[in-house]
Amino acid sequence: MDAAAKAPVQTPGGRVRAAATLIASRRGMVLPPDKPEDDDVIDPFGRSWQTYELSAAQLTPALDEVVRVLTAATLP
Numbered sequence: 001m002d003a004a005a006k007a008p009v010q011t012p013g014g015r016v017r018a019a020a021t022l023i024a025s026r027r028g029m030v031l032p033p034d035k036p037e038d039d040d041v042i043d044p045f046g047r048s049w050q051t052y053e054l055s056a057a058q059l060t061p062a063l064d065e066v067v068r069v070l071t072a073a074t075l076p
Helices: 012-025 049-074
Strands: none
16 A cells, blocks of 8 residues: 555645545546537647647646645645
C-alpha cells in the first residue's frame, strides 16, 4: 500500500485521497448527456490549430474543477 493510501484524512494527502474516493463513488450517478458527442473531448492529434484550441476549450472547465478540488483538499 502506498503512503497516500495510508495517509490520515487530517493530512493533505489523506484529504486528496478522500476527495478522489468520494468523486469515484459518484461515477455513473449522473445521466448521460442527450447527445453522446457532448460526453467526449475532440481529439486534435494531427488536425488544425483551431481543433487544438477547441479541445483546450473543452478541457479547461474540467481542469478548473480539478484545481478547485485539489486546492480545497490541500489547504491547512
